[in-house]
Amino acid sequence: MSKALSHPEAEAIDLSAVLDALRDPIRRAIVLMVAEQGEKRCSSFLHCATKTNLTYHVARLREAGVIRVRVEGPARLITLRQDELDRRFPGLLPAILAGARQDPPLARLVESA
Amino acid sequence: MSKALSHPEAEAIDLSAVLDALRDPIRRAIVLMVAEQGEKRCSSFLHCATKTNLTYHVARLREAGVIRVRVEGPARLITLRQDELDRRFPGLLPAILAGARQDPPLARLVESA
DNA sequence: TCCTTGGTCCAATATTCTTTGAACTAGGCT
């Protein structure tokens, strides 16, 4: 039986956890790319970090409530919890995404995916 | 001769550094209180942490570009770099402050100051 | 001058976060 990936409820999303999740450039790159291109699989980010390390970063984003991960066959598909997040912390995610877009090295990471 | 406290230029403020600074509840309490009550001295926050520890947290906020610290006699006076921050990352600080206000334990910290 | 107030600085510890390799599992294809 496959383990159910745990996601916090929308109302339980914690500000410290979200800021903590988004303070890392690799994690911001993942989030930015999903924001711009929609659902992505983990392997789309192998140019950012090793496989093991990606598992770690994706788990942090998921546990913070920033992304949702669903299992489809052998792959994990990642989406942004944009609406839920914006209801809980209005304006926060858009502001951070805008900041991420201004960052050339980060934008380059997103390009190269 | 008194050391000149270093503050990053407005354009040099880094998103990772800002999120890093604001991910800590003690630091958010400091920022929230200065946002609501205007200029404050370090000692206003002694109920949040020890003296030494406050020096540390205040330095992190300053080095991230979130607050400005000026020396007046024996005291350090703290203000928010609200306008500069909002020009660099529009909407970010307001969103985080709004989130902080929703947080009962944090709001209680601000009350008790 | 001595004392108090308001903080700083340093060094040590504790904790937490990040990264890695090696071994593993689960699904799907042939």
Add this chain to the structure above:
DNA sequence: AGCCTAGTTCAAAGAATATTGGACCAAGGA
């Protein structure tokens, strides 16, 4: 079955953060 793809798990090592105590310093008042 055997193999590949996609990703997980674990343990260990390394790096960064947080917290504390003790000594210190500078300004201002008695």
